[in-house]
Amino acid sequence: MKKKIRLIVNGEEKVLTIDVQQTLLEVLREDLGLTGTKKGCNQGECGACTVLLEGKPVSSCSLLAVKADGKAVTTIEGLAKGGQLHPIQQAFNEKGAIQCGFCSPGMILVTKSLLEQNPNPTTAEIKEAIAGNICRCTGYVQIIEAIRSLVP
Amino acid sequence: MTDYNFIGKRIPRVDGLAKATGKATYTVDVKLPGMLYGKILRSPYPHARLLKIDTTAAQQLPGVRAVITGEDVRQVRYAFVDTPRYPADEQPLAVDKVRYIGDEVAAVAAESEAIAEKALSLIKVEYEILPPVFHPEEAMQEGAPVIHDEQFEGTSFWEEWGVTEQKKAVKQNSAVNNLSGHTLISFGDIEQAFRESDYCREDRFELKATAHCQMEPHAAVASYDPLAGKLHVWLSTMGIFLKRYFLSRALNMPASKIRVHHTFVGGAFGGKIDLFPYEFCAAYLSMKTGRPVKIELDREEVFMTTRQRHPIIVKIKTGVKKDGTILAQDIKVIADNGGYRGSGPVVIFLCHGFSFPVYNVPNYRYEGFSIYTNNGIRGPQRGHGAPQIRFAIDSQLDLIARDLGLDLLEIMRKNVRKKGDVLPNGDQLNSCGLTECLLGAAEAINWQKKRKQFRTMENAGRYRRGVGISLCSMFSGAMYYPFASAAVVKLHDDGSATLFTGAQDIGQGSYTTLSQILAEELGIGIEDVHVVAGDTELCPIDLGSFLSCTALVTGNAVKKAAADAKRQLLESAAELLGVEDLTRLKAQQKTIFLEDNPEKTLSFSQAIQASVLKRNGNPIIGHGSYKGYPRAERYPSLAKGKGLFTGAYGFAAQAAEVEVDTFTGKVKLLKVVTFHDCGYPLNKTIVEGQIHGCTSMGAGQALSEEVYLEKGQLFNPSFLSYRLPISLDTPESIEGIVATIEPSGPFGAKEVGEGCVAGILGAIANAVHDAVGVRIYSLPITPEKVLRALGRI
Ligand code: FES
Numbered sequence: 001m002k003k004k005i006r007l008i009v010n011g012e013e014k015v016l017t018i019d020v021q022q023t024l025l026e027v028l029r030e031d032l033g034l035t036g037t038k039k040g041c042n043q044g045e046c047g048a049c050t051v052l053l054e055g056k057p058v059s060s061c062s063l064l065a066v067k068a069d070g071k072a073v074t075t076i077e078g079l080a081k082g083g084q085l086h087p088i089q090q091a092f093n094e095k096g097a098i099q100c101g102f103c104s105p106g107m108i109l110v111t112k113s114l115l116e117q118n119p120n121p122t123t124a125e126i127k128e129a130i131a132g133n134i135c136r137c138t139g140y141v142q143i144i145e146a147i148r149s150l151v152p
Numbered sequence: 153m154t155d156y157n158f159i160g161k162r163i164p165r166v167d168g169l170a171k172a173t174g175k176a177t178y179t180v181d182v183k184l185p186g187m188l189y190g191k192i193l194r195s196p197y198p199h200a201r202l203l204k205i206d207t208t209a210a211q212q213l214p215g216v217r218a219v220i221t222g223e224d225v226r227q228v229r230y231a232f233v234d235t236p237r238y239p240a241d242e243q244p245l246a247v248d249k250v251r252y253i254g255d256e257v258a259a260v261a262a263e264s265e266a267i268a269e270k271a272l273s274l275i276k277v278e279y280e281i282l283p284p285v286f287h288p289e290e291a292m293q294e295g296a297p298v299i300h301d302e303q304f305e306g307t308s309f310w311e312e313w314g315v316t317e318q319k320k321a322v323k324q325n326s327a328v329n330n331l332s333g334h335t336l337i338s339f340g341d342i343e344q345a346f347r348e349s350d351y352c353r354e355d356r357f358e359l360k361a362t363a364h365c366q367m368e369p370h371a372a373v374a375s376y377d378p379l380a381g382k383l384h385v386w387l388s389t390m391g392i393f394l395k396r397y398f399l400s401r402a403l404n405m406p407a408s409k410i411r412v413h414h415t416f417v418g419g420a421f422g423g424k425i426d427l428f429p430y431e432f433c434a435a436y437l438s439m440k441t442g443r444p445v446k447i448e449l450d451r452e453e454v455f456m457t458t459r460q461r462h463p464i465i466v467k468i469k470t471g472v473k474k475d476g477t478i479l480a481q482d483i484k485v486i487a488d489n490g491g492y493r494g495s496g497p498v499v500i501f502l503c504h505g506f507s508f509p510v511y512n513v514p515n516y517r518y519e520g521f522s523i524y525t526n527n528g529i530r531g532p533q534r535g536h537g538a539p540q541i542r543f544a545i546d547s548q549l550d551l552i553a554r555d556l557g558l559d560l561l562e563i564m565r566k567n568v569r570k571k572g573d574v575l576p577n578g579d580q581l582n583s584c585g586l587t588e589c590l591l592g593a594a595e596a597i598n599w600q601k602k603r604k605q606f607r608t609m610e611n612a613g614r615y616r617r618g619v620g621i622s623l624c625s626m627f628s629g630a631m632y633y634p635f636a637s638a639a640v641v642k643l644h645d646d647g648s649a650t651l652f653t654g655a656q657d658i659g660q661g662s663y664t665t666l667s668q669i670l671a672e673e674l675g676i677g678i679e680d681v682h683v684v685a686g687d688t689e690l691c692p693i694d695l696g697s698f699l700s701c702t703a704l705v706t707g708n709a710v711k712k713a714a715a716d717a718k719r720q721l722l723e724s725a726a727e728l729l730g731v732e733d734l735t736r737l738k739a740q741q742k743t744i745f746l747e748d749n750p751e752k753t754l755s756f757s758q759a760i761q762a763s764v765l766k767r768n769g770n771p772i773i774g775h776g777s778y779k780g781y782p783r784a785e786r787y788p789s790l791a792k793g794k795g796l797f798t799g800a801y802g803f804a805a806q807a808a809e810v811e812v813d814t815f816t817g818k819v820k821l822l823k824v825v826t827f828h829d830c831g832y833p834l835n836k837t838i839v840e841g842q843i844h845g846c847t848s849m850g851a852g853q854a855l856s857e858e859v860y861l862e863k864g865q866l867f868n869p870s871f872l873s874y875r876l877p878i879s880l881d882t883p884e885s886i887e888g889i890v891a892t893i894e895p896s897g898p899f900g901a902k903e904v905g906e907g908c909v910a911g912i913l914g915a916i917a918n919a920v921h922d923a924v925g926v927r928i929y930s931l932p933i934t935p936e937k938v939l940r941a942l943g944r945i
Pocket residue numbers: 038039040041042043044045046047048049050059060061062
């Protein structure tokens with residue numbers, strides 16, 4: 001069954017006719033070509049598909065796109081503005097928090113939401129915030145360092 | 153050492169921004185016009201004969217463009233190991249039998265994934281179920297079900313590279329059932345040495361299968377151009393030239409008719425080097441339909457049907473003198489390689505090759521068996537044999553230390569090899585910082601103060617802490633197809649350069665470290681280096697990102713190519729500046745100047761222009777190449793361990809502090825320490841990142857990770873049930889870099905990023921023993937095993 005939905009993706013309005021069974025991840029990747037959002041498991045267990053829905057992190061593989069109808073979605077493509085990297089992207093790159101990079105979009109978005117809610121997280125709070133995002137490459141050490149470097 | 157401009161510096165990754173912004177294209181992101189989607193039908197049985205496959209209904213489903221079965225590809229054989237002794241035993245789709253749950257039976261290409269999925273459900277397969285066998289020690293017995301009984305014919309992979317003369321010598325050792333590989337290596341006289349030993353001990357250790365858990369699932373896109381007769385593929389891989397070679401043999405096409413295109417790779421860890429049926433099927437289906445075809449495995453398929461680390465049983469007998477000097481070691485290894493050979497004969501060779509550089513054992517016997525069972529296929533995984541064997545050897549050494557009332561640290565110190573040692577196979581340790589690593593790690597973990605071994609159990613409460621240590625080593629490249637890496641450095645009008653390299657950045661940071669080597673050697677900035685990589689058409693051959701060869705082998709090729717470009721540049725500059733002696737010229741920041749008269753300068757642009765206009769039109773292109781191991785003519789013998797293995801070994805000492813909850817049996821990893829002799833760190837941030845990744849993976853495999861199989865069925869094919877480390881498991885981490893300067897390495901560099909997945913297992917097992925006084929002989933160290941050992945359940 002098809003349905004028309006409206007999404008505000010990275011500040012731009014998109015009106016789409018989609019299959020009601022499509023996940024938000026599928027709509028982003030397949031219909032909108034926003035492949036920065038990754039599919040690591042499609043089981044809601046890795047966080048690679050994390051996007052911000054109304055500013056809150058969600059696993060887009062586990063959310064039907066129709067549930068996001070009328071809502072604001074931020075993907076990794078929406079972070080750098082006017083050719084300027086977001087400070088989180090900068091910090092991740094400088095501190096070695098990116099290796100293969102497959103978990104990075106999700107990690108960076110989760111970090112954004114964390115720092116917006118809690119600009120002064122402790123290391124334990126950082127670990128807690130990214131606990132749903134798996135990274136096999138870094139052992140999390142440099143990711144945690146990158147996030148800590150953003151804490152004043 | 154410190155006057156480098158780029159080497160050793162914390163240069164951010166050159167591909168970091170593409171990855172941080174979501175712009176980096178991985179294979180899973182590739183979408184071509186008119187692309188079809190492929191799916192694979194898999195066996196639900198661990199061992200069965202294929203009687204009949206009926207694809208009629210699937211063929212008729214609207215939207216289905218092709219259905220293929222083993223009938224279509226009867227003649228096709230390939231394998232990671234394909235030698236006269238061990239001929240290829242894999243086929244893209246089962247022809248006579250299926251040999252594990254997940255074995256490929258048919259493939260479909262359709263207009264959408266959903267249609268392809270539906271088509272699979274319409275294929276009818278009749279099986280005759282055969283008795284399976286799942287445990288290697290049972291599979292070895294007489295009378296066990298025989299998993300491979302087919303006859304192999306044809307030329308093997310290696311014969312094309314000139315080893316036909318070995319063919320006659322080949323005879324399978326048939327005394328053991330289901331044998332897929334055998335290695336026997338010995339030196340000295342172990343019987344005599346055991347008699348002369350003051351103390352001997354025999355133990356048995358066991359490790360379970362583990363998963364790579366690359367975050368990007370395995371995927372392939374293939375697009376065949378019938379007019380040019382050319383196949384274009386995008387693969388999530390670690391070695392584009394090896395893949396192209398495998399594919400060209402399997403498809404019976406000239407290698408040059410296949411082009412592997414660059415994509416970023418979302419993690420590999422050894423698990424993306426074999427040729428997989430889904431890759432072959434994508435190519436074959438594209439050739440059949442004339443349309444691009446994409447096959448992406450789902451997470452469950454990745455766990456079940458790609459590759460796992462070999463579960464291994466290690467039996468060791470060691471004889472020592474009273475002071476802990478090792479006199480003799482007799483090691484027997486049994487590796488379960490699953491339904492196909494995978495890398496079985498390689499892992500049993502590498503259990504020896506990655507371990508014997510650590511201790512000087514004068515009398516030694518090593519025997520390895522790789523065995524077919526009806527489990528999933530096992531292949532290379534970071535460390536490839538090293539974690540298993542290092543865990544066993546250093547666990548036993550800790551037991552010996554305790555039995556003799558000696559300090560493990562002292563025993564290790566007494567027995568470790570040193571710089572200048574020549575190994576029994578002839579490999580030379582021209583750099584070896586094992587002793588420094590050991591002392592550094594011991595100090596960082598606070599060994600003298602924290603080691604409980606010599607103290608009475610003053611801490612008898614619920615939570616008990618202890619420390620442990622272990623050592624490891626790893627090759628820096630080896631002789632494997634295509635046996636060398638080459639690089640091309642092309643200069644541009646503006647003095648910047650493009651590096652062409654066949655090496656692929658799989659996350660280890662090679663584009664960055666290779667750019668640093670180029671920039672340093674040529675005298676330009678990092679931002680002046682452009683990288684074109686991972687494309688078989690554009691780039692010269694490369695060994696690939698496995699066997700830890702990128703830093704040393706590809707690094708040397710790049711350094712030579714940059715030096716070659718620089719020489720041409722200086723020759724042109726010398727003419728303009730009226731200088732005869734090239735050694736008077738220096739190049740830095742895209743400027744050439746006279747060392748004794750720094751006022752006299754020339755830009756790279758000017759020198760390049762002069763080379764084009766005033767000399768012979770040469771726009772300046774530098775070439776460089778480096779053999780996998782310059783001293784070796786060919787690869788070593790897997791069966792006998794003869795021949796040279798690698799040009800340089802990386803070493804590490806790793807220590808761990810744990811806290812054991814004696815009520816629940818849970819082990820908490822508090823602190824990990826790695827002191828790594830990587831020759832010289834090309835980029836400290838990257839070296840540390842590799843160490844973190846290794847220790848995290850090793851710690852996961854020590855404490856929780858296990859591919860849980862029962863009767864060949866995988867019970868935990870998802871991240872959460874598989875239990876790999878998450879952020880909350882991250883311990884305090886200390887890393888030390890021991891710079892020994894490897895003479896054959898580019899700027900002294902050698903391996904990092906693979907070996908130190910291995911030492912952490914023994915370090916943790918030894919720390920658990922130190923904490924609670926019991927030995928866990930099998931990994932992972934689950935709460936249940938701890939409670940059992942403590943006699944609580
Ligand atoms: S892809 Fe959504 S959580 Fe893994």
